[in-house]
Amino acid sequence: MSTENSSQRPSLEQQSHSRNSLRQHYINIRNSVSPKQQKEQALRLLECFQRNVMSPKLQKVALYITNKAELDTAPLISFLWQLNIDVYVPVLHPFCKGHLLFIRYAQTTPMTHNKYAIAEPILDVRNVIPLAELDTMLVPLVCFDEHGNRLGMGGGYYDRTLSAINKLSHKNKPQIELIGLAYDIQKALSLPNEKWDVPLTKVLTPSRLYRF
Ligand SMILES: Nc1nc2c(c(=O)[nH]1)N(C=O)[C@@H](CNc1ccc(C(=O)N[C@@H](CCC(=O)O)C(=O)O)cc1)CN2
Numbered sequence: 001m002s003t004e005n006s007s008q009r010p011s012l013e014q015q016s017h018s019r020n021s022l023r024q025h026y027i028n029i030r031n032s033v034s035p036k037q038q039k040e041q042a043l044r045l046l047e048c049f050q051r052n053v054m055s056p057k058l059q060k061v062a063l064y065i066t067n068k069a070e071l072d073t074a075p076l077i078s079f080l081w082q083l084n085i086d087v088y089v090p091v092l093h094p095f096c097k098g099h100l101l102f103i104r105y106a107q108t109t110p111m112t113h114n115k116y117a118i119a120e121p122i123l124d125v126r127n128v129i130p131l132a133e134l135d136t137m138l139v140p141l142v143c144f145d146e147h148g149n150r151l152g153m154g155g156g157y158y159d160r161t162l163s164a165i166n167k168l169s170h171k172n173k174p175q176i177e178l179i180g181l182a183y184d185i186q187k188a189l190s191l192p193n194e195k196w197d198v199p200l201t202k203v204l205t206p207s208r209l210y211r212f
């Protein structure tokens with residue numbers, strides 16, 4: 001996307017068009033994963049997590065509940081539960097449009113479905129965690145590149161929610177690890193980035209951990 005001068009710079013409309021075509025291209029790639037492969041890849045992801053991410057510092061982890069052909073997080077969630085590590089998942093914010101709340105997710109949590117038909121805990125304010133208290137957030141994505149740029153489903157939910165962290169003063173800024181979870185086939189050579197994009201610190205795939 002780099003250009004010599006502003007007259008050659010793509011317009012906002014062109015940029016959003018290329019983001020949307022890239023997004024659709026990688027959603028199609030993701031949808032080509034069969035249910036059998038999805039299961040196998042989820043187990044390999046768990047092994048890769050155990051080798052590369054697991055640490056005694058991991059106490060409060062945000063994850064997501066898998067939608068459609070996304071990399072399946074269920075084995076990872078069960079593993080964290082076994083270790084008594086607290087797991088939090090996103091809920092669409094009821095008042096703050098485009099933002100997420102992170103809610104404690106346990107085996108007995110009463111669940112519902114959001115407008116995208118994704119399972120989410122029924123909102124109970126006692127189970128909401130302030131972002132600054134999370135030590136790691138595992139983030140869904142449609143594609144990523146080798147600089148840690150991420151393209152998601154296009155709602156801007158994660159970027160909006162995470163921008164709140166960047167607004168904190170440096171002193172209070174939490175050292176939250178932002179780790180994208182993806183199949184290896186979701187890696188792009190280079191993605192356009194926007195001022196609101198919050199870069200990932202790492203991406204974990206079933207075969208390796210990328211550090212940026
Ligand atoms: N598992 C999961 N939970 C998540 C996200 C996500 O990407 N994955 N989100 C990340 O921000 C938020 C929800 N954002 C979403 C935005 C758009 C669509 C959507 O357009 N879905 C299409 C189907 C897409 C497909 O084929 O995979 C649909 O509902 O028809 C879904 C979720 C919060 N929770």
Ligand SMILES: Nc1ncnc2c1ncn2[C@@H]1O[C@H](COP(=O)(O)OP(=O)(O)OP(=O)(O)O)[C@@H](O)[C@H]1O
Nearest residue numbers: 019150151152153154155156157158159160163196
């Ligand atoms: N921090 C923010 N403040 C205001 N608007 C934002 C912010 N972040 C993203 N947006 C808006 O959200 C829209 C979608 O953003 P983007 O394409 O980056 O979503 P995404 O990262 O793919 O989606 P998601 O995070 O939900 O997976 C953009 O058009 C942008 O206007």
